Amino acid sequence: MSETTAPLATSGLLPCQEIDRLIAAGHILAEAPIIEEQIQPASLDLRLGRHAWRVRASFLPGERFTVADGLSRFGLHRIDLTDGAVLETGCVYVVPLQEALALPADISAAANPKSSTGRIDVFTRIISDHGRTFDQIPAGYRGPLYAEICPQTFPVLVRTGSRLAQMRFRRGVIDTSDTALAALHDQERLVSTQADIDRGLALSVDLAGGEPGAVIGYRAKRYTGVIDIDVASACAVEDYWEPLHAGREPELVLDPDQFYILASKEAVHVPPTHAAEMIPFNPLVGEFRVHYAGFFDPGFGHDAAGGAGSRVVLEVRSHKVPFMLEDGQIVGRAVYEQLTEVPTRLYGQDIGSHYQAQRLKLSKHFR
Structure with a gap:
């Protein structure tokens, strides 16, 4: 397909070329450069960072707190992911992601596990600072992202850079009637x-x-x-x-x-x-x-x-x-x-x- 396309609507989900523009404009930030394989037709794969926290309970930070505040309360121990680590079934982990956001005021985001993640029953959700819901990032959000990971059936080996979740970006209100x-x-x-x-x-x-x-x-x-x-x-x-x-x-x-x-x-x-x-x-x-x-x-x-x-x-x-x-x-x-x-x-x-x-x-x- 050509690199330039005619607009379909002012409101809607952002396709890959608009995600590229968000990255170029500094609205999507990353510790390491985002690679082409991360950018799907209408979503961005998110990468695990350098370490994971084993936590005693799943949590949402709420309006008053950051995820780091929650980790200080519920974290049990930190696990190094740089050379890989096994996440055990029935345990809950929180992993800082390599990507962070500085969204424009008219763009929100939503996340979901990747297909390969869901098919092996690895329950994965995205948490943001001051968030009151999982997987939903409000318009204009500026801050880090974290993945909550809980393998339900199979233990899994993950490492820095593993991609378990994906994120879509949405401008305005979309007619889903x-x-x-x-x-x-x-x-x-x-x-x-x-x-x-x-x-x-x-x-x-x-x-x-x-x-x-x-x-x-x-x-x-x-x-x-x-x-x-x-x-x-x-x-x-x-x-x-x-x-x-x-x-x-x-x-x-x-x-x-x-x-x-x-x-x-x-x-x-x-x-x-x-x-x-x-x-x-x-x-x-x-x-x-x-x-x-x-x-x-x-x-x-x-x-x-x-x-x-x-x-x-x-x-x-x-x-x-x-x-x-x-x-x-x-x-x-x-x-x-x-x-x-x-x-x-x-x-x-x-x-x-x-x-x-x-x-x-x-x-x-x-x-």
Whole structure:
């Protein structure tokens, strides 16, 4: 794509070329120079700094305090990450990031785990000074960023420079109404099936698999080896996952506090003019959580970017009680947001994206 694009709107998510401009203008700062691989079509990968704090509890600083104040209260010990360190399951860590912000007054930010982070059940959230919520950075924020990291299932090896989370930047207020979403679907066809639009685009789970005995998901094993967060195709699937096969009845009982990888029935399309995000599931229709890593970049599932047939991989965990999940059950909704410009690069093979044209797929760490 060309380096210059016509504006789509004055308000919207910022594409890669506008993120480049924020960096050049000093609105995104970093201890080490930001590299090209960090800048995705509509987000910026965030890098871990030189050390991590093991803390006794998750916390938010609130209006009166900084994250450093919280670390002085809740920190147990500091861990050097320069040569790598293992983060254990069930423990909470806070890591200063290499990136900091000095945002303009009209630009806010939001963060989410990267897809590969969510697929290995590493719960990751971003904290800012004086923040009252995780992952949400107010317009005009000036200050450092921190990652809260809690591996839920697998211990992970991380190091300075590891990228577990990503950040989007937003200018103004974006129309995410169902009316706008329906109009976009009419123009671009966002799902391969009939669209169910109600506070977002409904996504359902595939437990049929297309043929008897097909693999329809994976259940994580307990007490496994370490996963190196930065190394692809290094882990044997059978050492970490139990495959789940389609049975006579297309259903699955979710065991409490077990972690599952499943896939959507729908093939999803994110056109170059938009990005999408999976929003938290309504707890009134089931006590389970789907999809920790909720960002879909412009070009995901886009035919011209090699994405025809891209399914959404679902990271699923049941809470407290067993839950019967049935084939075709709605498990989440996607919200689409317009960009201010079409990105100069799209999600896909041209930029080394791991999950274009995916169906049921584990994280990049597994061969």
